[in-house]
Amino acid sequence: MELSNLQVDLRMSLVSQFSRPIQVGIVGTGYAAKRRAETFIEDERSQVYGVTGYTPENVADFCQTYDVSAYENWQDLVTNENLDLVVICNANQLHGKVTKLALENNKNVIIEYPLSLDYKEASELLELAKKKEKLLHIEHIEILGGMHRAVQKYLPRIGKVFYGRYQTIDRKDPAPVKWTFNKQLFGFPFKAALPRIHRFTHLFGEVKSVNCHHQYWDIEKENYYHACLCDAQLLFKNGLIVDLIYGKGDIFSASDRTFELYGETGKIIFEGIEGKLITSEGTEPIELESRRGLFALDTRMVLDHLFDSKPLYIKPESSIYALKVGETAHQSAISGKSVYL
CATH class of the missing domain: 3.40.50.720 (NAD(P)-binding Rossmann-like Domain)
Known part of the structure; x- marks a missing residue:
């Protein structure tokens, strides 16, 4: 080229x-x-x-x-x-x-x-x-991480994907009084925790519409909360439906991280770091690479790019598009209606 x-x-x-x-x-x-x-x-x-x-x-x-x-x-x-x-x-x-x-x-x-x-x-x-x-x-080190790489590897095995679900619940008791529990400093969850959306847009492309709801459990200190819950349903232009659930704080009895993709010939599921491929041929474990060292890898890749013009693993446009979807989710949560991009 x-x-x-x-x-x-x-x-x-x-x-x-x-x-x-x-x-x-x-x-x-x-x-x-x-x-x-x-x-x-x-x-x-x-x-x-x-x-x-x-x-x-x-x-x-x-x-x-x-x-x-x-x-x-x-x-x-x-x-x-x-x-x-x-x-x-x-x-x-x-x-x-x-x-x-x-x-x-x-x-x-x-x-x-x-x-x-x-x-x-x-x-x-x-x-x-x-x-x-x-x-x-x-x-966006989630793109470099083991789960995303494994999903990319096994995706052809499950056929056309028609439904996805990604739930991340982080129990924090007591909830910290820090910027990550502040509405202004942290921001709306699906803009702040952008990989929840970016994992899917990176794999499946553009989103058609978003329906979103959110709830905060506030404390007396202005703009701070001790728990939040945010859920969104994304309808992709290719017909894929994705449910996203994000929660954190002391209101939850346990933490949970579950990622699921349903395809016409199989299913990929991760519960924590335990992954499985389920097809008509049976269940196959998916081994995950360690998450250790991803910030170092990202940093070295930037230096390689600056000195040797080696390509980076992500373009800024990819992140900014996910942010557009996150902002649409925020608009939906405020209006109580589905919003089209």
Whole structure:
């Protein structure tokens, strides 16, 4: 396949731009930020320049562990002229703002899903990245994970898929008072927990309509809750019907993670990490690869892309389309009606 002049010029500029170790700034200090920092430090192609986060104590611990400099706020970090790459792993509400400032200051960006809690803003950020000729990589490690890879492998064995169900219930007792239990900081569940939708759009394409309901169990502290439940039914353009159930908090008596696909010649089911293929020939166990090391793999793939122009496993358009479906689910939940895309 021939490359356009723009693609050739961009690849050449990336190679020349990163002929030295790239300088990385990290926004956030949680699990994803730590795994990425470890990978950047271990790889001779990159150096962690600085980090910023919401809680000073966590930032101090992060800096001590990884021997990096602390920044008081994300604005000062992402506008630093020494940075080549900004990694965004903070509260969902700020994702769009941080990404925009980073791109405006000519930084390449890695961001944990979702790119934004607003579909329109996410689309505008992608256009900005293209205009600036900068990388905008939206992490979706569920695509790299064992379950998704196994589903792709066994999908031909079950024929045309006509129904799917994905239930993720996370019992938390006591429920934490943190940003993941905050309506504003975390966002609407099917926009915040985007892989619930993205797994299916990645496999089966475009959605025709969405019907969604949600419920929160609030606490006295503004915008915080101790439990939530959200369910949605997606009708795909190919006729597939998918039921999604997302819940977390102390209202649930047990956790549950079940993924099911029904095809005309068989069924794929995962209960936790136990997978099975069921056909007329019998039941066959599905072995899952370990989830360990996926953030490191994602990080190395980005470095391979920046230095050697190797393709990434996902395009930002894929994530942004899933966000569009998530926003449609939110509209349905508010209106109490099915909404067509």
